[in-house]
Amino acid sequence: MADIFDVIADGTRRDILQLLLRRSSDGQDGTSVSQIVAEMGVSQPTVSKHLKVLREAGLVSVREEGQHRYYSLSPEPLEAVDDWLVPFFVDESDLAEEAASYAPTLPEPAARVAESVGRAAASAKNVVQSALRRLGA
Incomplete structure (x- = not known):
């Protein structure tokens, strides 16, 4: 499996993830390849290639209904990215002080x-x- 950072380094894949996030926020239960193609203005083979990479990385799940495939966001693998990024944005001493105030x-x-x-x-x-x-x- 490719490193999660390699997977999300591609702008088209990030755009697909953002599209799936927006659609899931709107209550959609999956987005078809044709809907992704129409909204992004990218060719179907290109979208399919990127969805395969995202699926292999565990960032999207697919549900098949007949000849149609519906993709949904699976954000769990992004936790590794989050864990890596947090120290760059959060002062550890602030976290310790905040935790102490709740404990x-x-x-x-x-x-x-x-x-x-x-x-x-x-x-x-x-x-x-x-x-x-x-x-x-």
């Missing part, structure tokens, strides 16, 4: 345990991510 105050012993658990989880996450990078995953 109930814990008794000191419980706070120490929670901090230890959090550090252990962060360390484990780092070890797993490093191992996956080394394996090429």
Whole structure:
């Protein structure tokens, strides 16, 4: 499967995703290839080629009815993009302050345990991510 960033790097594919997002916001349960072609003014073979890439990346799902195929947005794979982008737009200290304002105050012993658990989880996450990078995953 192609890297999600490679998939969304193409402007036509981003346009298709935006079109599907707009149509799903309007309550549409899928958009046919012919509707995409008509709205975008791109040839049917070009749209089909891009939909195949989007489908293989898991960004769209397809529902078949007879000879017609209806495409819908599946935004879950974009979470990787979101996770990568967030640090560029959000100051981590602001997030910590905001989270602290919502969190109930814990008794000191419980706070120490929670901090230890959090550090252990962060360390484990780092070890797993490093191992996956080394394996090429």
